[in-house]
Amino acid sequence: MTELRERDAMECRACGREERASEGYPCTDCGRFICNMCSMRGVTLCADCAKKVPAKPADGAPQGASTSEAGKAPTPGA
Ligand SMILES: [Zn+2]
Numbered sequence: 348m349t350e351l352r353e354r355d356a357m358e359c360r361a362c363g364r365e366e367r368a369s370e371g372y373p374c375t376d377c378g379r380f381i382c383n384m385c386s387m388r389g390v391t392l393c394a395d396c397a398k399k400v401p402a403k404p405a406d407g408a409p410q411g412a413s414t415s416e417a418g419k420a421p422t423p424g425a
């Protein structure tokens with residue numbers, strides 16, 4: 348009866364669910380299993396690593412440069 352979870356299920360270290368190991372990805376930091384569902388949501392770190400690593404944008408994008416319309420210069424003219 349528990350054949351499926353014996354064969355191909357691993358506990359996702361991000362959401363804690365048992366998902367298919369063959370469809371998951373390793374944590375980019377420690378290599379533990381992240382399920383496909385989390386991966387699709389942009390999760391690349393397990394819960395432990397996500398805690399110790401501050402949330403940062405991908406590939407060296409400077410922080411604060413994303414959507415700061417408040418800091419934008421007023422439009423000239425008018
Ligand atoms: Zn997950």
Ligand SMILES: [Zn+2]
Pocket residue numbers: 374375376377378379392393394395396397
């Ligand atoms: Zn990890």
